[in-house]
Amino acid sequence: MRVPAEVASTHPIPHRTMSLSLELLHVFSVFLFVGGLLGRTVAQAQARRATDIRDLDAYLRISSQFENKMVRPGSFAVLGLGLLTAWLKHWPFAPLTWVSASLLLFFSAFLLVPTVFIPRGRLFRAALDDARGQGQVTPRLTAAMGDRIVAVGHAYEWAVVAAITWLMIAKPF
Numbered sequence: 001m002r003v004p005a006e007v008a009s010t011h012p013i014p015h016r017t018m019s020l021s022l023e024l025l026h027v028f029s030v031f032l033f034v035g036g037l038l039g040r041t042v043a044q045a046q047a048r049r050a051t052d053i054r055d056l057d058a059y060l061r062i063s064s065q066f067e068n069k070m071v072r073p074g075s076f077a078v079l080g081l082g083l084l085t086a087w088l089k090h091w092p093f094a095p096l097t098w099v100s101a102s103l104l105l106f107f108s109a110f111l112l113v114p115t116v117f118i119p120r121g122r123l124f125r126a127a128l129d130d131a132r133g134q135g136q137v138t139p140r141l142t143a144a145m146g147d148r149i150v151a152v153g154h155a156y157e158w159a160v161v162a163a164i165t166w167l168m169i170a171k172p173f
């Protein structure tokens with residue numbers, strides 16, 4: 001979108017430079033977010049294979065680092081910088097466009113946190129504390145780590161990332 005000459009001439013940073021910089025930061029934040037998702041997935045897969053509770057604990061600590069230092073801040077940065085870029089580039093949100101469809105998909109994945117990951121995480125934490133107390137990987141812990149509902153939730157997160165990436169690039173509607 002072109003900026004009126006009087007606005008462009010009075011603003012210290014050209015509009016195009018601003019929107020391109022924000023878009024670049026948005027894509028960098030996607031690296032942080034998706035990098036964290038990948039790291040967390042690998043660490044959790046290793047934790048599931050561990051036969052020693054100390055190894056399992058170590059993998060879970062790595063998984064939490066990915067979650068807390070990359071996935072969580074990354075998801076907020078992707079959202080905030082994406083919204084700012086959309087606003088600066090004057091991409092429409094209505095009627096349903098690739099921007100609003102991406103937002104809806106993104107929020108649908110956020111909804112998994114209170115509905116699936118927090119309640120299932122509580123069951124997992126109880127099984128982990130119990131296994132730590134016994135000093136071994138218990139069948140209860142193995143079952144909690146193989147939770148199908150959590151696995152489906154994580155698969156949905158990846159599907160959303162793939163779908164949004166396509167929407168961002170193809171901008172089909």
Ligand code: HEM
Pocket residue numbers: 023026027030078079081082083085086087089091099102103106160161164165168169
């Ligand atoms: C998993 C989440 C996301 C991923 C993987 C992602 C990925 C990308 C990629 C790869 C681009 C560059 C596309 C291109 O220039 O052709 C982009 C641009 C952009 N993204 Fe996202 N994005 C995500 C979430 C969001 C969200 C939630 C918004 C919110 C509105 C958003 C808004 C934008 C905007 C406005 C652009 C600039 C498009 C343009 O002007 O060409 N993104 N995103």
